Amino acid sequence: xxxxxxxxxxxxxxxxxxxxxxxxxxxxxWLHRSGFAVTVVEKAGALRxxxxxxxxxxxxxxxxxxxxxxxxxxEAHIDSRRCTxxxxxxxxLVSVPPSAVSGGTEEQDVEVRRGDLAAILYALVRxxxxxxxxxxxxxxxxxxxxxxxxxxxxxxxxxxxxxxxDGMHSHTREVLFGPEERFHRYLGYCFAIFTMPNTFGLxxxxxxxxxxGKAAALYAVGDNDELxxxxxxxxxxxxxxxxxxxxxxxxxxxxxxxxxxxxxPAMVNAMRxxxxxxxxxxxxxxxxxxxxxxxxxVGDAAYAPxxxxxxxxxxxxxGAYMLAHALATDRDHTAAxxxxxxxxREFADMNQALVDNGAATLFPTTAQALEQRDTxxxxxxxxxxxxxxxxxxxxxxxxxxxxx
Numbered sequence: 001x002x003x004x005x006x007x008x009x010x011x012x013x014x015x016x017x018x019x020x021x022x023x024x025x026x027x028x029x030w031l032h033r034s035g036f037a038v039t040v041v042e043k044a045g046a047l048r049x050x051x052x053x054x055x056x057x058x059x060x061x062x063x064x065x066x067x068x069x070x071x072x073x074x075e076a077h078i079d080s081r082r083c084t085x086x087x088x089x090x091x092x093l094v095s096v097p098p099s100a101v102s103g104g105t106e107e108q109d110v111e112v113r114r115g116d117l118a119a120i121l122y123a124l125v126r127x128x129x130x131x132x133x134x135x136x137x138x139x140x141x142x143x144x145x146x147x148x149x150x151x152x153x154x155x156x157x158x159x160x161x162x163x164x165x166d167g168m169h170s171h172t173r174e175v176l177f178g179p180e181e182r183f184h185r186y187l188g189y190c191f192a193i194f195t196m197p198n199t200f201g202l203x204x205x206x207x208x209x210x211x212x213g214k215a216a217a218l219y220a221v222g223d224n225d226e227l228x229x230x231x232x233x234x235x236x237x238x239x240x241x242x243x244x245x246x247x248x249x250x251x252x253x254x255x256x257x258x259x260x261x262x263x264x265p266a267m268v269n270a271m272r273x274x275x276x277x278x279x280x281x282x283x284x285x286x287x288x289x290x291x292x293x294x295x296x297x298v299g300d301a302a303y304a305p306x307x308x309x310x311x312x313x314x315x316x317x318x319g320a321y322m323l324a325h326a327l328a329t330d331r332d333h334t335a336a337x338x339x340x341x342x343x344x345r346e347f348a349d350m351n352q353a354l355v356d357n358g359a360a361t362l363f364p365t366t367a368q369a370l371e372q373r374d375t376x377x378x379x380x381x382x383x384x385x386x387x388x389x390x391x392x393x394x395x396x397x398x399x400x401x402x403x404x
Contacts, residue, residue, distance in 0.1 A: 012037040013331075016149060016159040018137050018172045020047065022114075023299030023316035024165035025121035028129045029067060030324030030400060038129045039159070041151065043136040043166075047122050051114030052193050052228050052278075053078055053221055058392030059347075060314035061108060063321045066397075072120050076112045078221045079204055085377055086209040090262035096380045098206065113221060117313065137162075140175055142293045161333055162295045163323070165316075168285055170301035176292050180285075187306055187355060189282035189363060190239060191232040192253050194274035196267065198227045209262045210373075213365045216257070216264045229267050231257060234365045238281050249279040282306050284352050291337035298323050303348035308363075311351045311392070318395055319344050325400045347395040 013036050017024045020042035028038045056064060056073060064070040085093040099109070122131075135155070141148040146158045164172025169180060177183070200207075202220035209216045213234035218227050233256045242248040254268050271277060285304040290297045299316035306312070326340040327333065364370040 013160045014146075014158075015039070015161045015163060015327075016041060016137075016147070016157075017163045017165050018042075018170075019165035019167060019299075019301070020044070020122065020131065020133070021118055021165070021167065022121065022313050023301075023320045024163075025118070025125050025129075026063070026067070026317050027163060027165060027298055027320035027324055029121070029125045030321055031327065032125065032128045034324060034328035034400065036327070038125075039132065039157075040125075040129055041132040041135050041137065043134070043152075045134040047118060047133075049115035049119065051118075052230070053080075053111050053219060054114045054117065054313040055310050056110045056112070056117070056317065057108075057311070057314050059395045059397065060317040061110065062397055063317045064110075066321075066400075067124065069120050069124060070110075073110045073112055073117070076110075076116045076120070078111045078113070080111060080206060080221075081204045083206045083208065085374070086207065086262060087374075088209075088211045088261055090209065093374055094377050094380070096377065114313070136166075137172060137175065140172075140295060142295065147294050160294065161327070164295065164297040164301045165299050165320070166301055168280075168283070168300040168304040170285075170297065172295070173285075173287075173297055173301050176295050176297075177287070183285050183287045185284040185286050186238045187282040187284065187308060188234055188236065188365075189232055189308070190235045190242075190252070190279070191230065191282060191307070192249065192271060192277060192279045194229050194271050194277045195226050196229045196270035196274065198225045200227070200263070202227065208362070209260075209264065210364070210370060211260060212367050212370050214257060214260065215363050216260070216262065216267055218263070218267075229270060231264075231267060231271065232282075232363055233257070234363070235281075238283075242279070243281070246277065246279070249277070253279075282308055284355070286352065290341050294333055296323065296337050296340070303344075303352065305348070305351045306355060309351055309354040311354065314392065315348060315351050318347065318397075321397060321400065322395070325398055328400060344395070351392075 015036050015038050017040045020040050028040050031038050080098045082095045083098045084095040087093050135151050135153045138152045139150045146160050147162045148158050150156050164170050166172050203223045207218045215232040217230040231253055242252045257264050257268050284306050290302040298319050322344045323340045326336040330336040364373050
């Protein structure tokens, strides 16, 4: 007799993930491994390469080990050898090991280009997960049977669940919960990141110049002829107009850094010509809840800690694992989302609190605060490296067993 049971693929729960950067592909891996049929939609036309260096620390290292990608991350490790701080006139203040200021563990942490991590995650899931590049969610309509999704391309599909992994400026969050302003905590800084030629002979090192309320950094992630340049400045109120206008961004940065010393004028000129300028505010996303109905958020979309903590990517990897575990453990999505939030909320709060516990001291806003920071840095030369911050490893990962 011919069986009338539906094919196994039809029985799988379907999940749409918006965002193909870090938390999206990581979540896709764990959900596929747990028997879900996963689709990832990404507004960019292709995987985004390049990008500034990011850290993978603490709990996220264990997530990477369980994914089997830790050897690849270690191979892609930038291996920064020193961090040199400069005075306002460009003279050398002090050079210290990177771990002395990051609060990480030099022998265990991994630092890679953001694009390298994204590429490793994509390669891990591309044969098992459907990717829709060059498209994005337009509207979501929830019902008892699922989530009807209308895409910008005009396509329409229905999924059991939708997960927003689309970053700090998440469109999924806006559709579900309202404008970003409701959840954005501005931390008082703006920053511009871009690449420029390495005409300084820098290799595997970070050089950081400071004046009150301003910082400029050149980061050589290897021995090549390209540098990651970083211009950061204190701004009491967020410049909303500049956030939507690249020309206004360049003008604002140039105005703030007019008359600055060291190599800052050359950096500003390079910023003017850069075709990869990324400008944003330093901020966090703080939400009372991370889900509504059949839709939930993960990573920066739900709990961005800001670049000042150095924990964005690590928190994204850990959060993706915990969300997948919750969904694999309980078929009731309401209960699963509640468990995910219960288990991750304290960890996210601890990492966001790093900005209140000294993570922003690298960018003093007054002459007095700058002198206090410099005194601390001089002491680091003779003091042992600081121990790892508890927030990096405070989350205990449960076992996520493969489906039977």
